[in-house]
Amino acid sequence: MSEDRAATAEERVGFFTDTSVCIGCKACEVACKEWNAIPEDGLELTGMSYDNTGDLGASTWRHVAFIEQPRADGRTQLPLLEGQSAKTPDGEMRWLMSSDVCKHCTHAACLDVCPTGSLFRTEFGTVVVQEDICNGCGYCVPACPYGVIEQRPVDGRAFKCTMCYDRLGAGQEPACAKACPTDSIQFGPLDELRERAALRVDQLREGGVTEARLYGEDPDDGVGGDGAFFLLLDEPEVYGLPPDPVVTTRDLPTMWKHAGAAALSLVGGIALAFAAAAGRGRA
Amino acid sequence: MTSAGSSTPRRHGRRGRRGEQLMVPRAEFDSYYGRPVIKAPSWEPRDIAGYFFLGGLAGAGSVLAAGAHATGRSTTATAMKISSLTAVSLSAAALIHDLGRPDRFVNMLRVFKPTSPMSVGSWLLSLYGPAAGAAAASAVTGRLPRLGATATGAAALLGPAVASYTAVLAADTAVPAWHDAHRELPYLFTASATAAASGMALVLGPRSENSPARHAAAVAAVGEIAAHRALERRLGLVGETYRDGRAGTLLRAARALTFGGALGATLLGGRHRAAAAASGLALLAGSAFTRFGVFAAGIASAEDPKYTVRPQRERLEERRRT
Numbered sequence A: 001m002s003e004d005r006a007a008t009a010e011e012r013v014g015f016f017t018d019t020s021v022c023i024g025c026k027a028c029e030v031a032c033k034e035w036n037a038i039p040e041d042g043l044e045l046t047g048m049s050y051d052n053t054g055d056l057g058a059s060t061w062r063h064v065a066f067i068e069q070p071r072a073d074g075r076t077q078l079p080l081l082e083g084q085s086a087k088t089p090d091g092e093m094r095w096l097m098s099s100d101v102c103k104h105c106t107h108a109a110c111l112d113v114c115p116t117g118s119l120f121r122t123e124f125g126t127v128v129v130q131e132d133i134c135n136g137c138g139y140c141v142p143a144c145p146y147g148v149i150e151q152r153p154v155d156g157r158a159f160k161c162t163m164c165y166d167r168l169g170a171g172q173e174p175a176c177a178k179a180c181p182t183d184s185i186q187f188g189p190l191d192e193l194r195e196r197a198a199l200r201v202d203q204l205r206e207g208g209v210t211e212a213r214l215y216g217e218d219p220d221d222g223v224g225g226d227g228a229f230f231l232l233l234d235e236p237e238v239y240g241l242p243p244d245p246v247v248t249t250r251d252l253p254t255m256w257k258h259a260g261a262a263a264l265s266l267v268g269g270i271a272l273a274f275a276a277a278a279g280r281g282r283a
Numbered sequence B: 001m002t003s004a005g006s007s008t009p010r011r012h013g014r015r016g017r018r019g020e021q022l023m024v025p026r027a028e029f030d031s032y033y034g035r036p037v038i039k040a041p042s043w044e045p046r047d048i049a050g051y052f053f054l055g056g057l058a059g060a061g062s063v064l065a066a067g068a069h070a071t072g073r074s075t076t077a078t079a080m081k082i083s084s085l086t087a088v089s090l091s092a093a094a095l096i097h098d099l100g101r102p103d104r105f106v107n108m109l110r111v112f113k114p115t116s117p118m119s120v121g122s123w124l125l126s127l128y129g130p131a132a133g134a135a136a137a138s139a140v141t142g143r144l145p146r147l148g149a150t151a152t153g154a155a156a157l158l159g160p161a162v163a164s165y166t167a168v169l170a171a172d173t174a175v176p177a178w179h180d181a182h183r184e185l186p187y188l189f190t191a192s193a194t195a196a197a198s199g200m201a202l203v204l205g206p207r208s209e210n211s212p213a214r215h216a217a218a219v220a221a222v223g224e225i226a227a228h229r230a231l232e233r234r235l236g237l238v239g240e241t242y243r244d245g246r247a248g249t250l251l252r253a254a255r256a257l258t259f260g261g262a263l264g265a266t267l268l269g270g271r272h273r274a275a276a277a278a279s280g281l282a283l284l285a286g287s288a289f290t291r292f293g294v295f296a297a298g299i300a301s302a303e304d305p306k307y308t309v310r311p312q313r314e315r316l317e318e319r320r321r322t
C-alpha cells in the first residue's frame, strides 16, 4: 500500500445531515437501534408533534426532531424541479425535521474529561466509548455541550453513537446513513462532505431558501468543528441545538490557574490566622 | 420563558393570512419544546456535593493540623488529623458510591489525564489519603514522630489542592452555573473549606488552643462572601440560578450560618467552650450548605435551556456585530 493510500484509509469521516430533505420517517432511528442492539428506553407519547423519542441519550443515538412552525409567509417548499419557486404563498405552516446525532467533535469535551481513558478517538477521527473500561463516573454527561452522551440507568455506564465503529472497520457506512431513503444523512470523508454541503447551501439560497445555513461545519468554532454537521433551516436552538457551543476544556488552563491561586489563598488565610493568634498571645 | 419549537414567527403579533388568529409573539429565545440543551449530571447531590464538602474539610483541616502541630497545639493537631483522615475516607467512599460501576473504581488510576479534573483528583487523593492516614496514625499512637511530622507536612501541602480542585471538577463541564463561574468557584470552595475546617477545630479543640481557628473562621467568612459576590456579578442571567429556588434557599442559609458562626467564634469562642462548639457546628453546616447550594444551582442551570441558549446567542450576536 502506498503512503497516500494509507493516509486515505485513516481519513477523518463524518456525517452531513441535510435537514432540508428529511421527511421524518425515522428509518435512521430504527436502523441505529437494530444494528447497535440498543435497548428500548421508554414508550411514551410526548405531545411534541411526531417526536415521541424526545432527545438523544444512552439508548437513543439518532433522534428525529419535528418542529411545526406557523409562518406568515407560508411554508417552505424546496425547489425540487427546475424553475419551481421556493415558497408557496398559500401555506401557513411549515415542518422542520432533523435527525440529530453525536457531533464527534474535533475537540470533544466528553473525551477530554473522561478519567479512565474509556472515551477515545478512533482511527476514523470519531469519538467512541470503550464499554469494558467505563466505570460510570458520569463526568462526560454534563461535559458534552450538546447533551448527547448519557448513562444508562440500569447499567451505570455511558453510551452514545459510535458512528457504527464496527461497520466502518468493515468498510461499510453507518446504519443510519445506509437506511436514510432521501440521503438526508450523508456519510463520507469530512472534507468531501464540507464541500458538498457548501454547494448545497448555495443552491438552496439561490433557490430562494434564504434561511438555509450550515451548523457545525466550521473548523474554527468552539469545538473545532463537528464530525457530524448539519444544514438547518432555522436557528440551531429551534432544533434544540446550542447556538455557540464551546468545549469546556478550552478554559481549563484558566481554571487550574485560579484553583492554584485559591489553594495558595487557603494556605495564606490559615497562616494569617496563626500569625494573628500568635500576636494576640503575646499581647 | 420558554417557547415550544413551534413558535418561531419572526414578527410580533402579526395577523395570519386569513386574519382570524394572532401569531404567537416571538419569545425571548427559542428552544425545542422547552427541553434542556445539555444533560444535567446524574450525580447524587449527597454523594457529590457531599464529596466537595468532605474534600474541603479534609484538605483545609490538614493545613490547620500542620499549623497546630508546629505551634504546639497538640490536642487540636491530633483531632484535626483524625478529622481529615475520616473526611477523606468518607469522600472517597462517596465518590465510589456514585459510580455506575463501583467495582471498576480502580480504572480511575488507569491513566493520568491533566484534561480531566476527575483523573487529576483521583491521583491527588491517592497521594493525599495515605499522607493524611500516616499523620493521623502517628499522632494517635505516638509512634514514628518523624514520619508523622513529614506526613503532616505532606498532607498540608496536598490538602489545599484537594480543597480547590473540586471547583475545577464542577466548572469543567457545560453546566452554565458552574462553567461560567470557573474563575470564582475555586475561591468560593477554598473559603468554604477553611470555614468547615476551622469549624471542626472549634468543635474538637480546647478553648486554650482555638485562637487560630477563630481567626481562620473570620477570614473564611469574609472570603466566602467576597467570592460569592464576585461570582454573581460575573454570571448575569445565569446568576439567577444561585438566587432562586432550592439553590437560593440553601445559599442564603449557608451565608447566615457561616457569617453567624464566624461572628460567634470571634466574639464568644475564646471565652465559652459551648459557644465555640456551637459556632463550629454552624460553620460546618454553612460549608455543607454552600456545596449543596452550588450543586443545586448547577442542576437548575442545566435543566432550563434559556441558561444555555441565551448567553450563547448573545455571544454570537456580539461577534457578528464586531
Ligand code: SF4
Pocket: A102, A103, A104, A105, A108, A109, A110, A111, A127, A143, A144, A145, A146, A147, A148, A149, A160
Ligand atoms: S457531541 Fe458530545 S458526546 Fe459527541 S463527541 Fe461531542 S462532546 Fe462527545
